[in-house]
Amino acid sequence: MGKRARKEPWPGSCPRCGGRQEYSDPFDAALCPRCDEWREPACPDPQCSFCRNRPLRPxxxxxxxxxxxxxxxxxxxxxxxxxRSR
Incomplete structure:
Protein backbone atom coordinates (compact mmCIF):
# COMPACT_ATOMS: atom_id res chain seq x y z
CA MET A 1 0.00 0.00 0.00
CA GLY A 2 1.17 3.51 -0.69
CA LYS A 3 1.94 6.11 1.94
CA ARG A 4 -0.44 9.01 2.40
CA ALA A 5 0.86 12.54 1.89
CA ARG A 6 -0.73 13.76 5.13
CA LYS A 7 1.29 14.93 8.16
CA GLU A 8 0.23 15.42 11.77
CA PRO A 9 -1.92 16.63 13.40
CA TRP A 10 -4.54 14.34 11.98
CA PRO A 11 -7.78 16.28 11.55
CA GLY A 12 -10.82 15.44 13.60
CA SER A 13 -11.50 14.08 16.99
CA CYS A 14 -11.60 10.60 18.43
CA PRO A 15 -15.09 9.11 18.21
CA ARG A 16 -14.57 7.37 21.56
CA CYS A 17 -13.19 10.11 23.86
CA GLY A 18 -13.52 13.28 21.78
CA GLY A 19 -9.78 13.98 22.06
CA ARG A 20 -7.60 15.09 19.17
CA GLN A 21 -6.52 12.38 16.78
CA GLU A 22 -2.91 12.41 15.66
CA TYR A 23 -0.91 10.87 12.85
CA SER A 24 2.04 8.50 13.19
CA ASP A 25 4.33 8.87 10.21
CA PRO A 26 6.28 5.61 10.70
CA PHE A 27 3.05 3.59 10.74
CA ASP A 28 1.10 5.82 8.30
CA ALA A 29 -1.90 5.67 10.63
CA ALA A 30 -4.19 7.84 12.71
CA LEU A 31 -4.26 7.25 16.45
CA CYS A 32 -5.78 8.57 19.64
CA PRO A 33 -3.09 9.10 22.28
CA ARG A 34 -5.72 9.43 25.03
CA CYS A 35 -7.38 6.08 24.27
CA ASP A 36 -4.08 4.51 23.21
CA GLU A 37 -5.77 3.06 20.13
CA TRP A 38 -5.12 3.13 16.42
CA ARG A 39 -8.03 4.85 14.70
CA GLU A 40 -7.75 2.73 11.57
CA PRO A 41 -7.06 -0.97 11.10
CA ALA A 42 -3.78 -2.34 9.81
CA CYS A 43 -3.94 -3.36 6.19
CA PRO A 44 -4.15 -7.07 5.30
CA ASP A 45 -0.94 -7.03 3.23
CA PRO A 46 1.73 -9.02 5.15
CA GLN A 47 4.47 -7.22 3.17
CA CYS A 48 3.28 -3.70 4.06
CA SER A 49 6.22 -1.88 5.65
CA PHE A 50 3.88 0.30 7.72
CA CYS A 51 1.56 -2.33 9.15
CA ARG A 52 3.54 -5.53 9.51
CA ASN A 53 5.38 -4.44 12.69
CA ARG A 54 2.66 -2.22 14.13
CA PRO A 55 1.98 -3.15 17.78
CA LEU A 56 -1.52 -3.53 19.17
CA ARG A 57 -1.40 -0.14 20.92
CA PRO A 58 0.41 3.08 19.93
CA ARG A 84 -3.25 6.28 38.53
CA SER A 85 -4.57 2.71 38.51
CA ARG A 86 -2.10 1.55 41.19
Whole structure:
Protein backbone atom coordinates (compact mmCIF):
# COMPACT_ATOMS: atom_id res chain seq x y z
CA MET A 1 0.00 0.00 0.00
CA GLY A 2 1.17 3.51 -0.69
CA LYS A 3 1.94 6.11 1.94
CA ARG A 4 -0.44 9.01 2.40
CA ALA A 5 0.86 12.54 1.89
CA ARG A 6 -0.73 13.76 5.13
CA LYS A 7 1.29 14.93 8.16
CA GLU A 8 0.23 15.42 11.77
CA PRO A 9 -1.92 16.63 13.40
CA TRP A 10 -4.54 14.34 11.98
CA PRO A 11 -7.78 16.28 11.55
CA GLY A 12 -10.82 15.44 13.60
CA SER A 13 -11.50 14.08 16.99
CA CYS A 14 -11.60 10.60 18.43
CA PRO A 15 -15.09 9.11 18.21
CA ARG A 16 -14.57 7.37 21.56
CA CYS A 17 -13.19 10.11 23.86
CA GLY A 18 -13.52 13.28 21.78
CA GLY A 19 -9.78 13.98 22.06
CA ARG A 20 -7.60 15.09 19.17
CA GLN A 21 -6.52 12.38 16.78
CA GLU A 22 -2.91 12.41 15.66
CA TYR A 23 -0.91 10.87 12.85
CA SER A 24 2.04 8.50 13.19
CA ASP A 25 4.33 8.87 10.21
CA PRO A 26 6.28 5.61 10.70
CA PHE A 27 3.05 3.59 10.74
CA ASP A 28 1.10 5.82 8.30
CA ALA A 29 -1.90 5.67 10.63
CA ALA A 30 -4.19 7.84 12.71
CA LEU A 31 -4.26 7.25 16.45
CA CYS A 32 -5.78 8.57 19.64
CA PRO A 33 -3.09 9.10 22.28
CA ARG A 34 -5.72 9.43 25.03
CA CYS A 35 -7.38 6.08 24.27
CA ASP A 36 -4.08 4.51 23.21
CA GLU A 37 -5.77 3.06 20.13
CA TRP A 38 -5.12 3.13 16.42
CA ARG A 39 -8.03 4.85 14.70
CA GLU A 40 -7.75 2.73 11.57
CA PRO A 41 -7.06 -0.97 11.10
CA ALA A 42 -3.78 -2.34 9.81
CA CYS A 43 -3.94 -3.36 6.19
CA PRO A 44 -4.15 -7.07 5.30
CA ASP A 45 -0.94 -7.03 3.23
CA PRO A 46 1.73 -9.02 5.15
CA GLN A 47 4.47 -7.22 3.17
CA CYS A 48 3.28 -3.70 4.06
CA SER A 49 6.22 -1.88 5.65
CA PHE A 50 3.88 0.30 7.72
CA CYS A 51 1.56 -2.33 9.15
CA ARG A 52 3.54 -5.53 9.51
CA ASN A 53 5.38 -4.44 12.69
CA ARG A 54 2.66 -2.22 14.13
CA PRO A 55 1.98 -3.15 17.78
CA LEU A 56 -1.52 -3.53 19.17
CA ARG A 57 -1.40 -0.14 20.92
CA PRO A 58 0.41 3.08 19.93
CA UNK A 59 2.12 3.39 23.31
CA UNK A 60 3.92 0.10 22.66
CA UNK A 61 5.43 1.54 19.46
CA UNK A 62 7.42 4.28 21.18
CA UNK A 63 10.52 2.11 21.54
CA UNK A 64 10.42 1.30 17.83
CA UNK A 65 10.23 4.97 16.80
CA UNK A 66 11.32 7.20 19.71
CA UNK A 67 11.28 10.40 17.62
CA UNK A 68 7.61 10.19 16.62
CA UNK A 69 5.75 12.87 18.66
CA UNK A 70 2.36 11.13 18.44
CA UNK A 71 3.82 7.88 19.79
CA UNK A 72 5.63 9.77 22.58
CA UNK A 73 2.33 11.35 23.66
CA UNK A 74 0.55 7.98 23.60
CA UNK A 75 3.29 6.41 25.74
CA UNK A 76 3.28 9.32 28.20
CA UNK A 77 -0.52 9.18 28.63
CA UNK A 78 -0.44 5.38 29.01
CA UNK A 79 2.18 5.73 31.76
CA UNK A 80 -0.01 8.26 33.58
CA UNK A 81 -3.00 5.91 33.37
CA UNK A 82 -0.87 3.09 34.72
CA UNK A 83 0.31 5.18 37.72
CA ARG A 84 -3.25 6.28 38.53
CA SER A 85 -4.57 2.71 38.51
CA ARG A 86 -2.10 1.55 41.19
Missing amino acids: SLARELHPDDPALRRAARLAARRSR
